[in-house]
Amino acid sequence: MEPGVAYALAAAGIWGGWLFALKRYFDGVHAAVLTFFVNCSAIAWYVPFAAATRPGGLPALPPLDATAVAVFAATVVLGGAGFILSVYALGVGDVSYVAPIAKIVPVFVVPVEVFWLHASLEPTAVAGIAVATTAVYLANYEGGGVLEPLRRAASYRPAQLALLSAVLYAGSDVGRRLVLGDYTVPTRLWVPLFLAGIAAAVLPLALRRWPDGGVRPWLPVFLLAGAGVAVGEHVTALAFANASASVVSTLVNAQAIVAVLLGGLLLREPGLRRRLAAACLAVVGVGLIAA
Template identity: 45%
Template sequence: MDAGLGFAITAAFVWGVYIYVLKRSFSGYPPAALTVLLNSFAIAWYFPVMITQTDFSGDLIDSAGLPELGVVALTVITTAVAFVLFLRAIADGDVSYVTPINKVVPMFVLPLEILLLGQFLTSLQVGGIVVATFAVYVANYDPGGFFQPFINAARSRPAQLALLSAMCYAVSDIGKRVSLQELAIPETLWVPTLLFGVAVVLLPSAVRNPPTAIREDVPKLAAGGAIVALGEHTTTLAFAVLPASIASPVINTQAIIAVVLGGVLLGERYFRIRLVAAVLAVVGVTLIAI
């Protein structure tokens, strides 16, 4: 458990920096094309790890039936959809606005684990869901009445995309937990499988909407791919030993890192209010994890 929490915290920092890098360096890229490019570089970085650290035994192949393949496919598809929705959300809105909304993933993970995997809901976790939900309210706060933030969120396309992305990420997180624990897929095989699967799902869209220029951005894409490889590796190690309802809240504290970077380095508006929202999101997911 302690090692798993350490990996989850590391993943939170890696993904928090990654969100800032996406907004700062790749805002002009079509979401699907950017995902395919970054995942391709990430696979290249991770390939030596997979080859040297994975046990390619016959038992693993023999145990891969239709239900197992279905879980993997669902996880890959929801991960791809969630990331593209998030990219579109931060393309249309501020990082410090979109991220706290997108990172309420545990609100959806915990009910799914209760229904599908038999997790129990404690009073602290209920309180965490309430606090995390209130973080969405604060992120949308604007003078003009108590219900104005809800109206703003309902009318805001970035907020809608971020929340829909969070729902997809929740399904993906449950799939990761099942794949790594119940199905016992090796961690070093899971990382490239997920990255490759997401790239394949998004490849048709990437071909239809290619970026205008790539050559001059190769160093940035390679660096972004390295961040993705590290993020997926630490995330996978966390989900391999922790329940999804524990790993997901900790990893999604990346929200506060992204908000701080967005406010300080990008000069986005309403930084103080959204920083409070990010802190509330962290408090909420921490209560869920207790």
């Protein structure tokens, strides 16, 4: 197995387990508080490792003009908002329901690239959007009329939050491509800066939603979760460094399948077969879009 493929599969397992952990272990913690402490923990784990494994320590930040700084800031804000909404979605819906919908991010990335970055739209991307849309339809199907799943997706709170988080993540992903590609920000520097930016952005909301009993009982869990996020970010970066983006994107988004299986088998969530089929369709759609 090629190293990039192995890293991508490992990342899918890590992020799928992370989605499950968000549902299973963080009930009662506000999304902003969770985001702040987990990101701070991930930085504390990641920075010493990144500095120790690169000669000369962390790389320097390249010169950025006003446009690059604005794109960087927008990428951070959109990524943080997308994560918070995904936590909200998991708080009110099953992980096996939310994951297939929240992982159709490329469906929204493609239109942004076409209309704003003037990218060409391949026939496979159109087919991928259709397949991923079918995944949302299947995840919402519970019998009834043909249009009932669409009405449910438009009115059901978990679906609304999952779709909106996918839209925000799409904007963040486009910004990430610009930051890492056009603006040449090194990956080992981008990861802690991105996590720190999100933590700073959500801090005012976290302070307003501080738990009445304090956060001390949650600190060990935050520390462990931060280690998982740090490993996930690093393994994902290794995957993109060792394999094509189309292959890595498809395999990493298989985290939806992992999350559906964990939610159905360990949390006894209903509709396992239907939601697993929806997750598989979402991954296939992502693969076609990335091809």
